[in-house]
Amino acid sequence: MQTTPTTLHRRVEPLPWHARPATLAWRRECALAGVLLLLLVAALMGPSVAQPSHYHDFADQRSWGWLPHAMDVISNLPFALWGMVGVWALLRAVRVRAVSGAGAAMAGLFFGGLWVTAAVSAAYHLQPDDAGLVWDRAGMVLAFAALLGLAAMRAVSTRAGLALAAAVLVMGPLSVHAWSLTGNVLPWAVLQFGGMALILGCAFIRPAQARVLPVRWGLLIAIYALAKLLELGDHAVYEWTGQLVSGHSLKHVVASFAAWPVVCALLAVHKTKAESTALFTRAQAGRLAKARRTTTEMRGQA
Numbered sequence: 125m126q127t128t129p130t131t132l133h134r135r136v137e138p139l140p141w142h143a144r145p146a147t148l149a150w151r152r153e154c155a156l157a158g159v160l161l162l163l164l165v166a167a168l169m170g171p172s173v174a175q176p177s178h179y180h181d182f183a184d185q186r187s188w189g190w191l192p193h194a195m196d197v198i199s200n201l202p203f204a205l206w207g208m209v210g211v212w213a214l215l216r217a218v219r220v221r222a223v224s225g226a227g228a229a230m231a232g233l234f235f236g237g238l239w240v241t242a243a244v245s246a247a248y249h250l251q252p253d254d255a256g257l258v259w260d261r262a263g264m265v266l267a268f269a270a271l272l273g274l275a276a277m278r279a280v281s282t283r284a285g286l287a288l289a290a291a292v293l294v295m296g297p298l299s300v301h302a303w304s305l306t307g308n309v310l311p312w313a314v315l316q317f318g319g320m321a322l323i324l325g326c327a328f329i330r331p332a333q334a335r336v337l338p339v340r341w342g343l344l345i346a347i348y349a350l351a352k353l354l355e356l357g358d359h360a361v362y363e364w365t366g367q368l369v370s371g372h373s374l375k376h377v378v379a380s381f382a383a384w385p386v387v388c389a390l391l392a393v394h395k396t397k398a399e400s401t402a403l404f405t406r407a408q409a410g411r412l413a414k415a416r417r418t419t420t421e422m423r424g425q426a
Protein backbone atom coordinates (compact mmCIF):
# COMPACT_ATOMS: atom_id res chain seq x y z
CA MET A 125 0.00 0.00 0.00
CA GLN A 126 1.29 3.40 -0.87
CA THR A 127 0.87 6.15 1.65
CA THR A 128 0.01 9.48 0.19
CA PRO A 129 2.34 12.37 1.05
CA THR A 130 -0.61 14.28 2.42
CA THR A 131 -1.10 11.92 5.39
CA LEU A 132 2.61 11.58 6.14
CA HIS A 133 3.65 15.17 5.81
CA ARG A 134 0.60 16.97 7.08
CA ARG A 135 1.72 20.27 8.48
CA VAL A 136 0.89 20.78 12.15
CA GLU A 137 -0.39 24.30 12.61
CA PRO A 138 0.77 25.93 15.87
CA LEU A 139 -2.03 26.85 18.25
CA PRO A 140 -2.86 30.55 18.52
CA TRP A 141 -1.31 32.10 21.67
CA HIS A 142 -4.64 32.32 23.54
CA ALA A 143 -5.33 28.59 23.01
CA ARG A 144 -1.91 27.34 24.18
CA PRO A 145 -1.78 25.74 27.66
CA ALA A 146 -0.27 28.17 30.19
CA THR A 147 3.19 27.11 31.34
CA LEU A 148 4.22 27.26 34.99
CA ALA A 149 6.58 30.18 34.26
CA TRP A 150 3.87 32.13 32.43
CA ARG A 151 1.34 31.66 35.25
CA ARG A 152 3.89 32.77 37.80
CA GLU A 153 4.94 35.77 35.70
CA CYS A 154 1.29 36.90 35.67
CA ALA A 155 1.01 36.39 39.45
CA LEU A 156 4.24 38.35 40.01
CA ALA A 157 3.01 41.21 37.81
CA GLY A 158 -0.25 41.27 39.83
CA VAL A 159 1.62 41.44 43.16
CA LEU A 160 3.86 44.25 41.85
CA LEU A 161 0.80 46.19 40.73
CA LEU A 162 -0.76 45.84 44.20
CA LEU A 163 2.47 47.02 45.85
CA LEU A 164 2.62 50.00 43.49
CA VAL A 165 -0.98 50.95 44.34
CA ALA A 166 -0.25 50.60 48.09
CA ALA A 167 2.87 52.81 47.75
CA LEU A 168 1.06 55.51 45.77
CA MET A 169 -2.40 55.47 47.37
CA GLY A 170 -1.57 54.56 50.98
CA PRO A 171 -1.57 57.12 53.79
CA SER A 172 1.46 59.38 54.13
CA VAL A 173 3.91 58.10 56.75
CA ALA A 174 6.46 60.44 58.30
CA GLN A 175 9.89 59.24 59.31
CA PRO A 176 10.43 59.31 63.12
CA SER A 177 12.02 62.63 64.11
CA HIS A 178 14.65 60.85 66.26
CA TYR A 179 15.73 58.55 63.39
CA HIS A 180 19.31 59.89 63.31
CA ASP A 181 19.81 59.73 67.11
CA PHE A 182 21.75 56.48 67.29
CA ALA A 183 22.65 54.97 70.64
CA ASP A 184 26.42 54.84 70.20
CA GLN A 185 27.70 58.43 69.85
CA ARG A 186 31.33 57.66 70.79
CA SER A 187 34.15 59.06 68.70
CA TRP A 188 37.54 57.40 68.31
CA GLY A 189 40.07 60.20 67.86
CA TRP A 190 39.03 62.06 64.71
CA LEU A 191 36.40 59.46 63.77
CA PRO A 192 32.86 60.42 64.88
CA HIS A 193 30.28 57.68 65.59
CA ALA A 194 33.17 55.27 65.21
CA MET A 195 31.41 51.93 65.83
CA ASP A 196 28.50 52.71 63.48
CA VAL A 197 31.02 53.72 60.78
CA ILE A 198 33.52 50.85 61.18
CA SER A 199 30.80 48.19 61.46
CA ASN A 200 30.14 48.71 57.73
CA LEU A 201 33.47 47.06 56.90
CA PRO A 202 31.97 43.50 56.79
CA PHE A 203 29.83 44.58 53.78
CA ALA A 204 33.03 45.31 51.82
CA LEU A 205 34.69 42.08 53.03
CA TRP A 206 31.71 39.95 52.03
CA GLY A 207 31.68 41.79 48.70
CA MET A 208 35.27 40.67 48.10
CA VAL A 209 34.58 37.05 49.14
CA GLY A 210 31.54 37.08 46.87
CA VAL A 211 33.45 38.31 43.81
CA TRP A 212 36.08 35.60 44.40
CA ALA A 213 33.37 32.88 44.60
CA LEU A 214 31.60 34.31 41.54
CA LEU A 215 34.77 34.36 39.41
CA ARG A 216 35.48 30.72 40.31
CA ALA A 217 31.95 29.70 39.29
CA VAL A 218 32.08 31.72 36.06
CA ARG A 219 35.47 30.22 35.09
CA VAL A 220 33.99 26.69 34.99
CA ARG A 221 30.67 27.94 33.54
CA ALA A 222 28.75 26.76 36.59
CA VAL A 223 26.43 29.76 36.55
CA SER A 224 24.32 31.26 33.74
CA GLY A 225 25.06 34.72 32.31
CA ALA A 226 21.96 36.25 33.92
CA GLY A 227 22.68 34.55 37.26
CA ALA A 228 26.29 35.78 37.20
CA ALA A 229 25.13 39.33 36.36
CA MET A 230 22.73 39.32 39.32
CA ALA A 231 25.35 37.92 41.71
CA GLY A 232 27.85 40.52 40.42
CA LEU A 233 25.31 43.30 41.00
CA PHE A 234 24.71 41.96 44.52
CA PHE A 235 28.38 41.87 45.54
CA GLY A 236 29.08 45.23 43.84
CA GLY A 237 26.04 46.55 45.73
CA LEU A 238 27.62 45.41 49.01
CA TRP A 239 30.69 47.55 48.28
CA VAL A 240 28.47 50.54 47.52
CA THR A 241 26.48 49.87 50.72
CA ALA A 242 29.70 49.82 52.77
CA ALA A 243 30.80 53.17 51.31
CA VAL A 244 27.51 55.12 51.48
CA SER A 245 26.47 53.73 54.87
CA ALA A 246 29.87 54.58 56.40
CA ALA A 247 29.64 58.09 54.90
CA TYR A 248 26.10 58.54 56.30
CA HIS A 249 27.12 57.50 59.82
CA LEU A 250 30.01 60.02 59.89
CA GLN A 251 27.35 62.72 60.04
CA PRO A 252 23.85 61.19 60.19
CA ASP A 253 21.27 63.46 58.55
CA ASP A 254 18.53 63.27 55.89
CA ALA A 255 20.88 64.17 53.01
CA GLY A 256 23.22 61.29 53.90
CA LEU A 257 20.30 58.91 54.43
CA VAL A 258 19.14 59.54 50.85
CA TRP A 259 22.47 58.14 49.60
CA ASP A 260 22.49 55.35 52.20
CA ARG A 261 19.09 54.09 51.07
CA ALA A 262 19.77 54.57 47.35
CA GLY A 263 23.02 52.58 47.76
CA MET A 264 21.17 49.67 49.35
CA VAL A 265 18.90 49.38 46.30
CA LEU A 266 21.61 47.72 44.14
CA ALA A 267 22.09 44.69 46.41
CA PHE A 268 18.35 44.48 47.12
CA ALA A 269 17.44 44.53 43.41
CA ALA A 270 19.96 41.75 42.73
CA LEU A 271 18.55 39.55 45.54
CA LEU A 272 15.00 39.98 44.25
CA GLY A 273 16.21 39.26 40.73
CA LEU A 274 17.92 36.02 41.82
CA ALA A 275 14.88 34.89 43.82
CA ALA A 276 12.48 35.54 40.91
CA MET A 277 14.83 33.91 38.40
CA ARG A 278 14.75 30.64 40.32
CA ALA A 279 11.08 30.71 41.32
CA VAL A 280 9.59 32.18 38.13
CA SER A 281 11.81 32.68 35.04
CA THR A 282 14.98 34.39 33.89
CA ARG A 283 13.13 37.24 32.23
CA ALA A 284 10.96 37.76 35.34
CA GLY A 285 14.14 38.00 37.45
CA LEU A 286 15.74 40.50 35.09
CA ALA A 287 12.55 42.57 34.82
CA LEU A 288 12.04 42.60 38.60
CA ALA A 289 15.65 43.68 39.25
CA ALA A 290 15.31 46.45 36.65
CA ALA A 291 12.00 47.61 38.19
CA VAL A 292 13.58 47.78 41.68
CA LEU A 293 16.61 49.66 40.30
CA VAL A 294 14.20 52.30 38.96
CA MET A 295 11.56 52.33 41.73
CA GLY A 296 14.07 52.23 44.61
CA PRO A 297 15.79 55.58 43.91
CA LEU A 298 12.39 57.08 42.93
CA SER A 299 10.88 56.10 46.30
CA VAL A 300 13.88 57.60 48.13
CA HIS A 301 13.58 60.78 46.04
CA ALA A 302 9.83 60.95 46.81
CA TRP A 303 10.61 60.72 50.54
CA SER A 304 13.24 63.47 50.34
CA LEU A 305 10.73 65.75 48.56
CA THR A 306 7.53 65.02 50.48
CA GLY A 307 8.66 63.45 53.78
CA ASN A 308 6.45 60.43 53.02
CA VAL A 309 8.46 57.28 53.74
CA LEU A 310 5.66 54.87 52.73
CA PRO A 311 6.89 54.12 49.16
CA TRP A 312 10.34 53.19 50.53
CA ALA A 313 8.79 51.02 53.28
CA VAL A 314 6.56 49.25 50.73
CA LEU A 315 9.59 48.58 48.51
CA GLN A 316 11.60 47.17 51.41
CA PHE A 317 8.96 45.05 53.14
CA GLY A 318 7.11 44.17 49.93
CA GLY A 319 10.42 43.03 48.47
CA MET A 320 11.20 40.83 51.45
CA ALA A 321 7.66 39.39 51.30
CA LEU A 322 8.27 38.56 47.62
CA ILE A 323 11.56 36.82 48.48
CA LEU A 324 9.70 34.89 51.20
CA GLY A 325 7.06 33.85 48.65
CA CYS A 326 9.72 32.78 46.14
CA ALA A 327 11.55 30.80 48.86
CA PHE A 328 8.64 28.55 49.65
CA ILE A 329 7.44 27.56 46.19
CA ARG A 330 8.87 24.84 43.99
CA PRO A 331 11.57 26.39 41.78
CA ALA A 332 10.59 26.79 38.13
CA GLN A 333 14.28 26.78 37.22
CA ALA A 334 16.16 24.54 39.64
CA ARG A 335 19.49 25.17 37.88
CA VAL A 336 19.61 28.84 38.88
CA LEU A 337 21.76 29.52 41.96
CA PRO A 338 20.32 27.44 44.84
CA VAL A 339 20.42 30.19 47.49
CA ARG A 340 19.01 29.19 50.90
CA TRP A 341 16.41 31.94 50.99
CA GLY A 342 15.02 30.89 54.39
CA LEU A 343 18.44 31.53 55.94
CA LEU A 344 18.73 34.88 54.17
CA ILE A 345 15.32 36.00 55.46
CA ALA A 346 16.23 34.91 59.00
CA ILE A 347 19.40 37.04 58.77
CA TYR A 348 17.38 40.01 57.52
CA ALA A 349 14.82 39.62 60.32
CA LEU A 350 17.57 39.48 62.98
CA ALA A 351 19.21 42.59 61.48
CA LYS A 352 15.86 44.44 61.61
CA LEU A 353 15.34 43.44 65.27
CA LEU A 354 18.81 44.73 66.17
CA GLU A 355 18.07 47.99 64.33
CA LEU A 356 14.85 48.45 66.30
CA GLY A 357 16.61 47.62 69.55
CA ASP A 358 19.55 49.99 68.98
CA HIS A 359 19.39 51.69 72.41
CA ALA A 360 18.26 48.57 74.31
CA VAL A 361 21.18 46.45 73.02
CA TYR A 362 23.59 49.28 73.86
CA GLU A 363 22.37 49.21 77.46
CA TRP A 364 22.26 45.39 77.70
CA THR A 365 25.89 45.14 76.57
CA GLY A 366 27.00 47.70 79.15
CA GLN A 367 27.51 50.33 76.40
CA LEU A 368 29.96 48.06 74.59
CA VAL A 369 28.14 47.78 71.25
CA SER A 370 24.84 49.18 69.97
CA GLY A 371 22.03 47.40 68.14
CA HIS A 372 22.65 49.46 65.02
CA SER A 373 26.36 48.55 64.83
CA LEU A 374 25.45 44.86 65.25
CA LYS A 375 22.74 45.29 62.61
CA HIS A 376 25.41 46.28 60.04
CA VAL A 377 27.48 43.18 60.84
CA VAL A 378 24.50 40.79 60.82
CA ALA A 379 23.03 42.28 57.59
CA SER A 380 26.37 41.78 55.79
CA PHE A 381 25.95 38.03 56.41
CA ALA A 382 23.12 38.09 53.84
CA ALA A 383 25.97 37.44 51.41
CA TRP A 384 26.71 34.10 53.09
CA PRO A 385 23.88 32.03 51.47
CA VAL A 386 24.73 33.54 48.06
CA VAL A 387 28.44 32.70 48.43
CA CYS A 388 27.51 29.15 49.58
CA ALA A 389 25.29 28.72 46.49
CA LEU A 390 28.16 29.78 44.21
CA LEU A 391 30.58 27.38 45.94
CA ALA A 392 28.00 24.56 45.63
CA VAL A 393 27.43 25.01 41.88
CA HIS A 394 31.19 25.28 41.34
CA LYS A 395 31.74 21.97 43.19
CA THR A 396 28.98 20.18 41.26
CA LYS A 397 30.31 21.42 37.92
CA ALA A 398 33.92 20.53 38.76
CA GLU A 399 32.87 16.99 39.80
CA SER A 400 30.81 16.41 36.64
CA THR A 401 33.68 17.72 34.46
CA ALA A 402 36.13 15.36 36.21
CA LEU A 403 33.75 12.39 35.69
CA PHE A 404 33.35 13.27 32.00
CA THR A 405 37.13 13.59 31.51
CA ARG A 406 37.73 10.22 33.21
CA ALA A 407 35.07 8.55 31.03
CA GLN A 408 36.53 10.10 27.89
CA ALA A 409 40.07 8.98 28.83
CA GLY A 410 38.72 5.44 29.39
CA ARG A 411 37.05 5.38 25.98
CA LEU A 412 40.25 6.65 24.31
CA ALA A 413 42.38 3.98 26.01
CA LYS A 414 39.92 1.24 24.95
CA ALA A 415 39.98 2.47 21.34
CA ARG A 416 43.80 2.42 21.35
CA ARG A 417 43.85 -1.15 22.72
CA THR A 418 41.42 -2.33 20.03
CA THR A 419 43.52 -0.72 17.26
CA THR A 420 46.72 -2.37 18.59
CA GLU A 421 44.99 -5.77 18.76
CA MET A 422 43.70 -5.43 15.19
CA ARG A 423 47.19 -4.52 13.96
CA GLY A 424 48.63 -7.53 15.82
CA GLN A 425 46.12 -9.88 14.18
CA ALA A 426 46.89 -8.42 10.75
Ligand SMILES: [Zn+2]
Pocket residue numbers: 245249372376
Ligand atom coordinates in the same frame (compact mmCIF):
# COMPACT_ATOMS: atom_id res chain seq x y z
ZN1 LIG B 1 23.29 52.17 59.51
